[in-house]
Amino acid sequence: MIVTRTEAVTKTKYKVYIDGQFAFVLYKGELSRYQVKEGQELSEGNYEKIFGEVLVKRAKLRAMHLLNAMGRTESQLREKLKQGGYPEKAIEEALVYVKSFGYVDDENYARNFTDSRKDKKSRKEIEMLLKRKGISGDIVENVMEECYGKETAAAAIEKLMKKRRYLPEEADYEEKQKFMAYLMRKGFTYDDICRALGSGDY
Secondary structure, eight states: OBEEEEEESSSSEEEEEETTEEEEEEEHHHHHHTTOOTTSBOOHHHHHHIIIIIIHHHHHHHHHHHHHHSOOOHHHHHHHHHHTTOOHHHHHHHHHHHHHTTSOOHHHHHHHHHHHHTTTSOHHHHHHHHHHTTOOHHHHHHHHHHHHTTOOHHHHHHHHHHHTTOOTTTOOHHHHHHHHHHHHHTTOOHHHHHHHHOSTTO
């Protein structure tokens, strides 16, 4: 393995390229400690030391710090660590580590996310948001069944009507149109809305 380039990221932090490919990030003192010099060979032994003594430990600490700041899905945490310049293998070990303590649990994340938003957003909108966060379709489907059960779109719309103090029998045509547009933005279908509010003059 040849260290083809060391690129300064800050005054103390460097990107290291091995055989022309980005490999990892080290601090200035670590470059000399592990004999990482541009144009020179990096022994297998030193590479393994860097991986075990520095990169994995640092990835685990970084993962814990990110999770302390806010809950994240596995996909979100993986992306954050990737942005930090950690090698894929170190990221995998960090994920195994935090998952072993239950700090990353996509199903639990999806459940909490859904419970805290089901009175404000439609099922369809929540499903879309969860999938954008990298949660698998199977987990999303299971959580939707668990959190919504047999709740119909009409029941969800009724909750939103109470929340916004909307009374269809007292609303004029313009108010009805505005409320219908609001529900459609929430992901409810035209048929769901008509069934929940009564056909009326929509």
